Amino acid sequence: MAGNEWINGYLEAILNSGGAAVAEEQRPVAAAAEAEVGVRGAHFNPTRYFVEEVVTGVDETDIYRTWIKVVATRNARERSSRLENMCWRIWHLARKQKQIEWEDLQRLTKRRWEREQGRREATEEMSEELSEGEKGDTVGEILHFDTPKKKLQSNVSDLQIWSEESKEKKLYLVLISLHGLVRGENMELGCDSDTGGQVKYVVELAKALSMIPGVYRVDLFTRQIAAPEVDWSYGEPTEMLTTGSSDEEGNELGESAGAYIIRIPFGPRDKYLRKELLWPYIQEFVDGALAHIINMSRVLGEQVGGGQPVWPYVIHGHYADAGDSAALLSGALNVPMVLTGHSLGRNKLDQLLKQGRQSKDDINATYKIMRRIEAEELSLDAAELVITSTKQEIEEQWGLYDGFDVKLEKVLRARARRGVNCHGRYMPRMAVIPPGMDFSNVVVQEEQAEADGDLAALIGSDGASPKSIPPIWSEIMRFFTNPHKPMILALSRPDPKKNITTLLKAFGESRPLRDLANLTLIMGNRDDIDVMSSGNASVLTIVLKLIDKYDLYGLVAYPKHHNQADVPDIYRLAAKTKGVFINPALVEPFGLTLIEAAAHGLPMVATKNGGPVDIQRALNNGLLVDPHDDRAIADALLKLVADKNLWIECRRNGWRNIHLFSWPEHCRTYLSRVAASRMRHPQWQTDTPGAPDDDAEESLWDSLNDVHESSLRLSIDEKISFNGSPELDDGVDAELPDQVKRILSKIKKQAHPESQLGTMKSGWANSGNILNKFPLLRRRRRLFVFALDCYNENGKPERKLVQVIQEVFRAVRSDHQLSRISGFAISTAMPVSETLNLLKLGKILATDFDALICSSGSEVYYPGTLQCMDSDGRMQPDQDFATHIDYRWAYDGVKRTIAKLMNSQDGQGNHNAEAFENVVEDVTASNDHCISFLINDPKKAKPIDELRRKVRMRGLRCHLMYCRNLTRLHVVPLLASRSQALRYLFVRWGLSVMNMYIFLGERGDTDHEELIAGSHKTVIMKGVVERGSEELLRTASSYKREDVVPGESPLIIYTKEGIRSEDILKALKEASKTTSVM
16 A cells, blocks of 8 residues: 555554554454464454555555544544454455465466467468568567667658659558547647647648658548537547648649548447447448548549549558548558557556456456557557557567467568568558657757746746746746746646546655755646546545645645647746656556757656657767656656756757657658558559449430339339349340430440340340349439348248348338339348259349349448459459458468368367368368358357457458358458458449448347448348347457447437338338438
């Protein structure tokens, strides 16, 4: 309990109480407790127990409150009883902490063993030995931190390369930062725990990138908030940060150039949600952002792309929630993804567990930490590049994740250099790029030494102001008895991790430091401590009590309010007084304020844990300390304040090296790193409908479809095809106008040459349908998607799915207006052959569907189109989609690894255990991008999150799901899934996800949750799907369903029990009235 000022009084009270004897009626309970904790003697001795048994470091506010009550109790017997009760509470707390530490140790040991097992297995499969030279090429050597001089030379080189070779490019960059309050001016930093340094960083990064030659437009995506408790500006859909009206040579740019904040509505718009509550709405954001990107790509294509869409050069996610979003957007668009973690979930979880105040379940309930960690793992799966601020972040924080292993990354990097096959294994590239800073408002006068009386000249010797000074100076100086003393400045939000209380204790207990300096604490903005979050309020309360305890009135300033524009003036004031900046955080991921302070001429004292180590190495402008050692903090501050020569040297060193952290240097290094990544983009621009060569031919098809759809009168007669294609029987032809007949004649001549006669003869002509060149998806305004997982206990499809399809057809056809604009699709785990057989059983034509998404989203078919027909008339999958999802797909490696993991009793692929064949490949259901395993015993199958963890540890990236009532395990590429296939249809054919209606059961395959969330309309049919596979989706310690699926959403509609067209049509009409904005 070191560090709590009430401990001495507590011990004294115990001694005064005479030992707190236990009453006779309490003896049985006390005796049992004595036996357990090892207390000897006839009576319980709280003094001995407290001194010998209580774990150092326990700090519980409720125990402190009890102690206050004890002090206020005058009755000796009652006081003794309360003291004894407090001792038992501390004992239980100590036991709990020891138990958590033991569980944590076991968890880390198991995790270390699993990682070593996965690394060894991956290395064994990549059997070719590395040369001695390659063995020495470690990640540490690759990512070492250069000296300031070397780094400057490297940055200058990158600057020249980017400027000379890339300034003619017109790049479109996408940044994502979802939580907090984000705007370009008057940022409300510190108003809550979500609006801090990250908000400032992403806004300044967007501005700086837009000014780099070769960058045309930068979009910073965040959440649109129209809540009454926040400013109206956060509800504006677009905010311009910089204008790009002309380049550096004066050439006019398009009207869309520059940097913009794009606010996407997701989740309840009338509420400001903290980041832990945003998780269920992530997919809704992805759909909204995807719509904006597609539209903007077309606009930029008209301006600078020669008519072809300008796809994002990179999608960059900031923090776990944005990383999750960026991974999905990157997969939908097939463009590179970059990730910046800012702070990491596993590191936070470990720190919270070590504190011993909360169990893992409590931590997860408060912080949604397991959902955050899974989002970070998914981001590692998809990212080409991970940007960190320090080397320590790579080794000590990212090294905790399943998806990144420093040693395995070294092996894979060396093999990639030699061009040796890595068998599909991959680790994202880590790059240390310190954040930049805007120095435009900083005036550096290194050679001009400031006189000691500089501040006095400004404010007057008596504190009166002879000339105008910034208002924030007056606000700070009113706290001081002598404002001319050097100022020690700390600037952070009042978070326990920032360790402000230890700084205040160090200042209060050092008489020389108090005599020489003042202390200024800038702790965000506050109106009333009682309405602040419990953590922030607790820190501020302790600060006020410590000021009172050490009688620091007149020595410490703690203003209630400041604006972001005041921060440079605060730094200047500290520098004018020959002051020092301090960051005493327990762990500081980077330390941007240290760079800001150095730019304004302030030497620093900083924590030795985290980013400040690298900053001090680069700037050499201060001292590092142990943040737990208040005496070391006081000594370091005193040394800089008292030694004028050391202060001047640190100041000059900071100014001399500060350019290493400028935004232009950061951006050019950033763009060079991105350019070195594996660049990819959609491959179908040249053959997309609407290309110049296709206009004439497409217009004929459009004319035919327009005429046919205008004349077609749909009924429930199953002989009529419902996909909008004409049936060319004599009766219909006779009724068509002459103009239509002429169009039909041209279509037959142009679209059905001799090479396609085989197709017509092979079956599709028998249905009387003309083959469209492209799917009709691009002309649909509604798409109804059947994604119900109706299977019996053997995994065979039930006839219920056919009944649902027929009833939905009937419901849609009963509304003439709806039927004219609608199309249909099936999304299923079944292969296409089994899907077609099921439709045939129900006498439903395959051409009634615009798309068939088969094998758990690994294949997409367009029945009745030339694009999905081979020369023999057989239906083939969309080859563009196959290329799209092929990214990081290792068929053989994944197949071998999954079989080994599933067929070993220990789940580690350990063949020392008695092996058994629990899974065998289902060859008939597998394809190039889907490995289907038959499961013999579902009770012996591993949960998806456990399998995923082990696969990641082996460097493999894929998407796993149990399906068909736990009779199959499907493994598909990372970019493939049923939900992502729908986004592909949006990107490829322009049919917005927001205009899709997805029919689901109440349960289904393990990807069922992915299909519920999003901006589409979800129609859940009650009582249709009786069995599912969700029981093997997650373990008990993983994240929960409510972290993925919104609890309540107007986009999710339920039908009544049963399958009736009337109920379905009612649900569809209800869903059509909703929007993605809640």
